[in-house]
Amino acid sequence: MSLAQNRLGHSPVQVTSLAFGAAGIGNLFTPVTDAEAEQAITAAWDRGIRYFDTAPHYGLGLSERRLGTVLRGLPRDEYVLSTKVGRILEPAPTAGGDDLANGFAVPATHRRRWDFNAEGVRRSIEESLNRLGLDRIDIAYLHDPDNHAEQALDxxxxxxxxxxxxxxxxxxxxxMNQAELPARFVRDTDIDVVLLAGRYSLLDQHGLAELLPLAEQRGVGVVIGGVFNSGLLADPRPGATFDYTAAPAELVSRALDLEGVCEKYDVPLRAAALCFPFGHPAVASVLVGTRSAAQVDDAAAMLRHRIPGALWAELKEHGLLAADVPIPLEAG
Structure with missing residues (x-):
């Protein structure tokens, strides 16, 4: 399977339209075996995915180590790798316990220390390269600088x-998981790309207010994460999660309404959610967090699913999307 490649801003880096998010193989919430992680990465490669994203934060480095183990066996010039800076991993002063308080089912062997100074950035990149076992990183993101904006900028x-x-x-x-501070980075710096998680989906279009138009104007690429809003748009039902907490009843109702329209056109809601961001010209890739080969296969199938223009039109007619929200062009 071949996926479209899109350039990130004015950089030389091109990413596939579908990206592999590696938080899951860092044991996000529940454990994943080494074999399952390897199978997921291999399935991504087999489906044409050539952009892989990780971070030290994911499983206290476990995600980087697992991803590097597989990527070292693949042609280095044929894929793009991103990781993140802002959290330094330091050995925990006492042994024992787990990291579930931070969302990862791994032993609490290290602790995270926020660090957005210049020395911390260099150290973070060097340590990520060591964990990955690779000689270079293609993209480095400033990771969640919400409470460290000035240090991150300066x-x-x-x-x-x-x-x-x-x-x-x-x-x-x-x-980041917000759209406002990334817009400031687009205005005030020469970044190439924004990774926007959860703020440009069928349920949440905060990114459209300023960030996406500004990115388009400035020639900055946008990678969209969190298109399922942590689960609600993958399986809408009472008890589903939105932004990693229980979804409020009104959002569950809205997600079920979205699903109802999609069913009229024999389109899985997952397909509509995955394809929706590509309606905006600034969007270069959609990043899906996957922890198994089956999830990778499903994401690839959803991206290929034909979505008729009439579906988007009906979503607007029912007020489930605003009239001015850009929608993907129907292929063929």
Whole structure:
């Protein structure tokens, strides 16, 4: 299977339209075996995915180690790898316990320390390369600098810019679960890409207010994560999660209404949710967190699913999408 490739801003980096999000193989919420992680990554490669995203935060480095183990056996020039800076992993002062308080089912062997200064950025990149066992990273994101905006802008970003100039990185960006601060980075810096999680989906279009139009205007690529809003748009039902907490009843109702329209056109809601972001011209890729080969196969199938223009039109007619929200063009 061949996937479209899109360039990130003015950088030389091109990413596939579907990306592999590696938080799941870092034991997000529940354990994944080494074999299951390897099978998921291999399935992604077999389905044409050539963009893989990870972070030190994911499983206290487990995600990076598992991803690197497989990627080291694949042609380095044929894939794009991103990781993130902002959290330094340091050995825990006492042994024991787990990391479930931070969302990962791994032993609490290390603790995270926020660090967006220049030295911390260099250290983070070096340590990620060691865990990955690779000689370079293609994209480095500033990871969740919500409470560290000034340090990230004044210290971390310039250091990433120096690393990009030195050729250590091909592209730099910011990855967040909000749209407002990334818009500031797009306005005030020369980043190549924004990784926007959960804020441009069928249920939440906060990214459309400023960030996406600004990214289009400035030639900055956008990678969309969280298209299922942590589960509600994958399986809408009472008890489903939205942004990793129990979804409020009104959002469950809205998701079920979305699903009802999709069913009229024999389109799985997952397919509509996955394809929706591509209606905006700034969107280069959609990143799906996957923890098994079956989930990878499903994401690839959903991306290929034909979605008639009439479905999008009906969503707007029913007020489930605003009239001015851009929608994907129907293929063929």
């Amino acid at each position: 210290q971390a970003y310039p250091e990433l810019e120096r690393l990009r100039t030195e050729g250590v990185l091909g592209a730099i960006g910011v990855g």
